[in-house]
Amino acid sequence: MELKSENGSTEKSSEIPPPTNPMVTPILTDLYQLTMAYAYWKAGKHNERAVFDLFYRKSPFHGEFTVFAGLEECIRFIANFKFTEEHIAFVREALPGTCEEGFLDYLRQLDCSEVEVYAIPEGSIVFPRVPLLRVEGPVGVAQLLETTLVNLVNFASLVATNAARHRIVAGNSKLLLEFGLRRAQGPDGGISASKYCYMGGFDATSNVAAGKLFGIPLKGTHSHAFVSSFMSPDEIVEKSLKSADGSTSCEDFVNLVQTWLNKIQRTKFLTGGFGDTNLSELAAFTSYALAFPDNFLALVDTYDVLRSGIPNFCAVALALRDLGYKAMGIRLDSGDLAYLSCEARKFFQVIEKEFGVPDFGKMSITASNDLNEETLDHLNKQGHQVDAFGIGTYLVTCYAQAALGCVFKLVEINNQPRMKLSEDVSKVSIPCKKQCYRLYGKEGYPLVDLMIGEIEPAPKVGERILCRHPFNESKRAYVVPQRVEELLKCYWRAKMREDMLPLKDIRDRCIRQLEKMRPDHMRRLNPTPYKVSVSAKLYDFIHFLWLNEAPVGELQ
Amino acid sequence: MELKSENGSTEKSSEIPPPTNPMVTPILTDLYQLTMAYAYWKAGKHNERAVFDLFYRKSPFHGEFTVFAGLEECIRFIANFKFTEEHIAFVREALPGTCEEGFLDYLRQLDCSEVEVYAIPEGSIVFPRVPLLRVEGPVGVAQLLETTLVNLVNFASLVATNAARHRIVAGNSKLLLEFGLRRAQGPDGGISASKYCYMGGFDATSNVAAGKLFGIPLKGTHSHAFVSSFMSPDEIVEKSLKSADGSTSCEDFVNLVQTWLNKIQRTKFLTGGFGDTNLSELAAFTSYALAFPDNFLALVDTYDVLRSGIPNFCAVALALRDLGYKAMGIRLDSGDLAYLSCEARKFFQVIEKEFGVPDFGKMSITASNDLNEETLDHLNKQGHQVDAFGIGTYLVTCYAQAALGCVFKLVEINNQPRMKLSEDVSKVSIPCKKQCYRLYGKEGYPLVDLMIGEIEPAPKVGERILCRHPFNESKRAYVVPQRVEELLKCYWRAKMREDMLPLKDIRDRCIRQLEKMRPDHMRRLNPTPYKVSVSAKLYDFIHFLWLNEAPVGELQ
Secondary structure (H helix, E strand, C coil), rough: CCCCCCCCCCCCHHHHHCCCCCCCCCCCHEEEEEEEEHHHCCCCCCCCCEEEEEECCCCCCCCCCEHHHHHHHHHHHCCCCCHHHHHHHHHHHHCCCCHHHCCCCCCHHCCCCCCCCEEECCCEEECCCCCCEEEEEEEHHHHHHHHHHHHHHHHHHHHHHHHHHHHHCCCCCCEEEEECCCHHHHHHHHHHHHHHHHCCCCCCCCCHHHHHHHHECCCCCCCCCHHHCCCCCHCCCCCCCCCCCCEEEEECCCHHHHHHHHHCCCCCCCCCCCCCCCCCHHHHHHHHHHHCCCCCEEEECCHHHHHHHHHHHHHHHHHHEEEEECCEEECCCCHHHHHHHHHHHHHHHHHHHHHCCCHHHHHHHEEECCCCCCHHHHHHHHHCCCCCEEECCCCCCCCCCCCCEEEEEEEEEECCCCCCCCCCCHHHHCCCCEEEEEEEEECCCCEEEEEEEECCCCCCCCCCCCEEECCCCHHHHHHHHCEEECCCCEEEEECCCCCCCCCHHHHHHHHHHHHCCCCCHHHHHHHCEEEEEEHHHHHHHHHHHHHCCCCCCCCC | EECCCCCCCCCCHHCCCCCCCCCCCCCCCEHHHHHHHHHHHHHCCCCEEEEEEEEEECCCCCCCCCEEECCCHHHHHCCCCCCCHHHHHHHHHHHHCCCCCHHHHHHCCCCCCCCCCEEECCCCCEECCCCEEEEEEHHHHHHHHHHHHHHHHHHHHHHHHHHHHHHHHCCCEEEEEEEEHHCCHHHHHHHHHHHHHCCCCCCCCCEEEHHHCCCCEEECCCCCHHCCCCCCCHCCCCCEEEECCCCCCCCCHHHHHHHHHHHCCCCCCCCCCCCCCCHHHHHHHHHHHHCCCCCCCEEEECCCHHHHHEEEEEEEEHHHHHHHCCCCCCECCCCCHHHHHHHHHHHHHHHHHCCCCCHHHCCEEEEEECCCHHHHHHHHHCCCCCCCCEEEEEHHCCCCCCCCCEEEEEEEEEEEEECCCCCCCHHHHCCCCCEEEEECCCCCCCEEEEEEEECCCCCCCCCEEEECCCCCCCCEEECCCEEECCCCCCCCCCCCCECCCCHHHHHHHHHHHHCCCCCCHHHHCCCCEEEEEEEHHHHHHHHHHHHHHHCCCCCC
């Protein structure tokens, strides 16, 4: 996935692989992009040079930050942007009325060789209104990119942000597993979620296709169906198990497990007390251990966690230990996870003490079952003994806020700055081709993002800079940056362009940047807004243009 | 897309095309399906005959119904289920520990020729706990289908239901357009949303790829960027326009538009009054009309709807009319849609009267901008003049509830009924291979869905039948059905299997079924729950099995 640009040579698009999902083509777009392309072409405007900004207006989940994701897929789409004859034939059919053949010829030869894309590196922490991508090129083709680019960034950034927020609540010491494929919004809702949750700080996924496509570590055990598919240990035919070092073999592992279960049942120090455990569960655990003696992790809540699942698990784990194997742990998928995890921990500790089994008390406990930021927070407050969280539905569908509102706005055409007005000031776009900077303070934290016009000089370290809110005239502040970071880097077409990094490196960038933010911007409840500003010059220009474009009413 | 089964002949899977999204393969699954398959295989259990039910537990959006969707994609997946060598190689890598080569050989030859799928027809109205699919086959392969089937049904049914709910609020006379691609959860979040919103009762989509894949009607106009890409009518070079019948030609359409604008500006009956309209907008509208004289629909809120957008639109529409063209209408994308649509309607009616233009007052008004069920409801209550709604974000991401909780539960293996217990009674599954019926009352409405054991006799018309709540012993009722509908039909593998219908027919079924429901089940607020029941015999069996499986505690 690492793509190096060769210094000085013109690159071919074939260097960059196509989008991960083969359904991402130039016709994965809104019809109006094609009608507009036709109208631009009819008006002879299609080659006018335009600049579009892709940005969002409000961070999701009542938060004050977003993790920018989806850039690599955008660049793959742009690099391979080409209508096939099949697409062209469909466009001819789809356009209302009859369209001229010349337009179809225009589409036929269209690619992104005249397009330039500057972007904030993927995995960066970003803020409202600052362009994530700046797309410059002939208006005909640049406009045609809108829907697809917005689609590729919107969900990617949303779910990466969601993952990062879960990581912040869970803390760095916990393992976070994404288990959402079945509940995701369609097949690549699942695949994208797995990719971008990993980017946002998760450790692994259950999604095999995502593991294959992106090299994300895979995790998983078994389900309730596996447990209830067994009736009793009698049905296990192949009962022998070799020891871990291969030196010996246990001829009747089923019996060994039963022996341990009897010992556990006689242990008076075990809290609660339990009668007979469920035999179909015992059979399922035994059978699973015979298949994966090295990686035995059992789902313990099919019948009853404390009275059946945990004793059954311990019996199998202790039998495995006799043969030199180390069981991995349990998964809880229902009930009071705080309470059950604490009880399970105590149980393991009693086993450790009673039977002199070092480290048995540290057995890993995974919890799943409709977890989200809030339930993680509650678990933390209640106290729990969970080592790993498996998170599905709420994570991958971004249940708390299912969409991010990225938009793609024309900010300049033919060197003329343009802006979209609106009755709602938050929807007014910031005109002009812009440069964007992040200014850092003395303590190393980012202080403010600053947008300036293309030809304004870059802000300098140690210089006193007036940063203005783009629309609110009373909000402004002087900043003396200790470090200045240019945010927009070239990702498409220039000879010197940024490398596409492996997913793992993008994930590392994300984790590093999250750690670098001032904590009050990142907290879950009532975070402090991060400041996004424009230069004094850009501020003045915005307001000049605004007055110019808005019609003046006549009161009667 | 219509697939007929040939009577009497064994069908080849190649008759059925692969899933729409090529990413849907046997490895689009959770890792634990593969570890379980390995454990089943190791235990020699993989060919035991199992029955799984796919169902959901609670209808979404605080409603009491769901539109079942996704079946065709499930059948395509099943019919083409086959591991490639590339998949096998990855499975070898992905399984924890080392797996035996024999297992990989087993996967190599695996397909769904031994699997049977019964399902409720796609586009049907369905209710909690009733199996949407019943999958029967060797446990090894049936288990491997779980994640993918659930993924394919969950979002499809959720978004089809969301669309149906929007249709109910909007009423049948309004045009409903799905505009959500850019905000959807990834590329095929968008494509699935377009397909299943159409199924749920929408009329068209903006998504070109969905139009091509599924034959859904396409709609779209232009965006704000198109409007702001123009500076003034002076830049329009090609100004001539042929009349609709080709008999004459207007050499300066730009001037004709200007003449009409002047006339409109002098019309004293137009409410409000306005000064100069925005010239870049006028240029954009004129240019768009030159490209699409037959299909002129303008987005009128880039600068100011009443002072600029509507007068500009009317000038262009009247100029087009001089040449025999009929403009289609306007789109409003911001502001107070109820108020603006009423003002626009008045404006059109004044034009009709002042200039003697028949039907100008009926000009179509499309509204968009973050619409959802609730805003549609509010618009209805306020009174509005909107003819068509363009709905995006809230519709396609199912913002009000981003996931449906479909599950896939083992209900029988080796002819032994199985059930999953849970501390939460709503999560307990109903055991046994079941038949499912919908019983209709005198007034033609469905009264209750009834699940019975496989060998119980089917309910008969006119017979008094005791229907019991599966878990609540006090909830039961006698029903004398006037009509009995068998819900589960064979969709895979039997010689006589149901045809897969074209999308349009499935949509018709959905619309018909929605109309057939008793209205109080369908209302938006506090709908009456529809009853889902089991036979007395199945009830008794469930509770016998429950007591049998649950461990008995010992209080100390």
